[in-house]
Amino acid sequence: MNKITVSIALGAAALFLAGSASAQVKPEDQIKYRKAAYSFASWNMGKIKANIDGAYDAAQVRAAADAVAAVAGSGLGALFGPGTEKAIGDQKTAVKPELFQNGAEVAKLAGNFATAAAALVKAADSGDAATVKTAFGDVGKTCKACHDQFKARN
Amino acid sequence: MNKITVSIALGAAALFLAGSASAQVKPEDQIKYRKAAYSFASWNMGKIKANIDGAYDAAQVRAAADAVAAVAGSGLGALFGPGTEKAIGDQKTAVKPELFQNGAEVAKLAGNFATAAAALVKAADSGDAATVKTAFGDVGKTCKACHDQFKARN
Numbered sequence A, B: 001m002n003k004i005t006v007s008i009a010l011g012a013a014a015l016f017l018a019g020s021a022s023a024q025v026k027p028e029d030q031i032k033y034r035k036a037a038y039s040f041a042s043w044n045m046g047k048i049k050a051n052i053d054g055a056y057d058a059a060q061v062r063a064a065a066d067a068v069a070a071v072a073g074s075g076l077g078a079l080f081g082p083g084t085e086k087a088i089g090d091q092k093t094a095v096k097p098e099l100f101q102n103g104a105e106v107a108k109l110a111g112n113f114a115t116a117a118a119a120l121v122k123a124a125d126s127g128d129a130a131t132v133k134t135a136f137g138d139v140g141k142t143c144k145a146c147h148d149q150f151k152a153r154n
Helices: A003-018 A027-053 A058-072 A097-101 A103-126 A129-150 B003-018 B027-053 B058-072 B097-101 B103-126 B129-150
Strands: none
Touching: A027 A058, A027 A129, A027 B027, A058 A103, A058 A129, A058 B058, A097 A103, A097 A129, A103 A129, B027 B058, B027 B129, B058 B103, B058 B129, B097 B103, B097 B129, B103 B129
16 A cells, blocks of 8 residues: 555545534435435446456546545545434435444544545556456445444345 | 546546446436436535635545546446436436437537536646636536536426
């Protein structure tokens, strides 16, 4: 892992913890936006998987990796504010209440996600499907690690 | 506009048209993912606006600009496939049917979005709020241009 990758990961963890003081978002919109962020990441992970399993399009994989990294680095912690522990109206959430009581652990997991996503971008730059496959698997593990602890349903 | 920016814009327009042959996504999931993508972009645009209007955090603005650019470059055209012209079950959509009959115009608008988003990333790199404000306004215009033509409600 190089210095830039470490810096991105620590930055993302810091962002996760710090939240976004400058952009106050209503609790129901926080839930909406965090689900959108993970859904957008999921679509892009799916594209990468399809490229690994089928015809490999390096440009598409790179764009998808950028998207996953952008989600990981977007400061998602700001979307887990007070009042977002459970559904608000139509905005359902699968988050476990434990997430809100384990800030340090969540920040660590978020940092792992950002580190793995940055490595995926680097792997995508190589244009080598096998390299991307390994990095993709590593990102998937960081997704699962957080879901296992803090997501109520999968 | 430099060569890289033009290349990104043309690439995004091509991706918008070409779709994603390698990742077949169910029509209802296409609607879900495209709404997620725009919602994620909207959150990040909101963060940039909050930074322009209030305390300016260059790192947050750069991350948010990356997110907007990642959405613009993600090949959203793949999420406007056959059967996604109207709601499927609970997956509502605000798209106008006209979008599906105007591929060239949509690709042009998508290319404008990608060009403006790439310029926003470059502006964010400058760390100058006034420069970002201009680039942010330009991105907003490309959002509005497409919404005005192809979005039923705002």
